[in-house]
Amino acid sequence: EVPPLAEDAEPADPSPSAVDLMIDEEISRMLASALSELSDADRALFGIGEASPEVALTGTAIRKRRQRALTRLRIAWNRLNG
DSSP states (O other), X not given: OOOOOOTTOOOOOOSOOHHHHHHHHHHHXXXXXXXXXXXXXXXXXXXXXXXXXXXXXXXXXXXXXXHHHHHHHHHHHHHHHO
């Protein structure tokens, strides 16, 4: 059980620290780099970019293509970032 704050206690600052912001920026850069390795069609499956997934595909086909695109993203991430 967590004890309540004293009435005169100030809550912690909810804004991210400079270190948190740097980490977020680095992760965003790493993700953008890995995503750039994917095809436009793969990025479209994640809702990124201007292309859109083929509308004639069934839900199962889209799910499987998204699963394969995610595997390719993981491979790119590991190759670029270890």
